[in-house]
Amino acid sequence: MSEDARTIAIVTSVTSSSVSAIMKNGKNGQAEKGSTAGRIGTFVTIPDGNYTIVGMVSAVRTDANRTEAGADQMTLGHRIMDIQLIG
Numbered sequence: 001m002s003e004d005a006r007t008i009a010i011v012t013s014v015t016s017s018s019v020s021a022i023m024k025n026g027k028n029g030q031a032e033k034g035s036t037a038g039r040i041g042t043f044v045t046i047p048d049g050n051y052t053i054v055g056m057v058s059a060v061r062t063d064a065n066r067t068e069a070g071a072d073q074m075t076l077g078h079r080i081m082d083i084q085l086i087g
Contacts, residue, residue: 008037009081011046019046019055023079038081046083055083 009021023038038060046053063077 008044012080017085018058019083019085021081021083023060023081038079043086044081044083054086056086058082058084 007024009023011019011021013020038057040057040060042057044055044057046055059082061080061082063080
């Protein structure tokens with residue numbers, strides 16, 4: 001799979017009707033001012049060989065991790081997008 005400037009996330013999990021993907025850091029993966037990449041309700045396309053799968057972003061969450069220093073200290077992890085497959 002080749003990446004280009006339009007790639008905003010990497011697929012990490014697939015079920016029969018949804019996909020989870022970790023958003024890339026940088027230009028498209030993080031919310032820039034005025035950017036709609038990865039917002040809830042936006043449509044995304046997922047290349048699959050000769051086909052293109054269409055989905056809608058249904059949730060965006062942060063994978064927060066606890067540090068070894070203490071359970072009360074959080075470190076921000078990856079931003080994860082949940083995508084409902086449409087067709």
